[in-house]
Amino acid sequence: MAPRRATTFGFKRTASLLTGRIRSASESRGFAQSRLLTDWTEVAGADIAAVSRPVEVSYGRGGMGATLTLLTTGAQAPMLEMQKEQLRTRVNAVYGYNAIARIRITQTAATGFAEGRVAFDHKPKDTSPKTPGPEMHKAASAVVSPVADEGLRAALERLGANILTKEKQG
Numbered sequence: 001m002a003p004r005r006a007t008t009f010g011f012k013r014t015a016s017l018l019t020g021r022i023r024s025a026s027e028s029r030g031f032a033q034s035r036l037l038t039d040w041t042e043v044a045g046a047d048i049a050a051v052s053r054p055v056e057v058s059y060g061r062g063g064m065g066a067t068l069t070l071l072t073t074g075a076q077a078p079m080l081e082m083q084k085e086q087l088r089t090r091v092n093a094v095y096g097y098n099a100i101a102r103i104r105i106t107q108t109a110a111t112g113f114a115e116g117r118v119a120f121d122h123k124p125k126d127t128s129p130k131t132p133g134p135e136m137h138k139a140a141s142a143v144v145s146p147v148a149d150e151g152l153r154a155a156l157e158r159l160g161a162n163i164l165t166k167e168k169q170g
């Protein structure tokens with residue numbers, strides 16, 4: 001049997017080109033495992049990753065475990081505080097040993113006070129308003145036809161069409 005020939009034709013995968021840069025960027029913030037940054041949703045779980053982001057891993061002088069700093073918004077900090085031990089267990093599973101001894105939660109933006117807003121990398125649900133179709137307007141118009149005031153009738157028709165559209169989608 002003939003040995004398999006490489007079929008890349010000199011091309012490399014993008015991931016292999018970026019591995020070194022990702023590693024150096026994450027190590028500059030104290031992350032020995034870049035997976036903690038790149039796969040945060042998988043490591044922390046979807047609910048925790050939706051409201052937090054790992055910012056830094058700092059090591060104490062005594063070398064008795066590291067501190068993981070998480071960034072979150074003010075309203076989510078108490079919820080994260082109660083889940084710190086569970087999260088520490090998950091993070092240490094990535095390292096393979098008890099590397100993280102403490103988790104510190106910060107409520108400031110990682111970029112500083114001037115910018116002030118934290119954008120977590122999560123795709124929001126599709127909340128675009130669905131416009132009611134002509135059949136919904138026709139059904140709503142039939143219901144509100146006895147109303148004498150033209151402005152009120154038009155407002156009720158729009159409201160009814162929107163309600164019927166939401167009921168049809170739900």
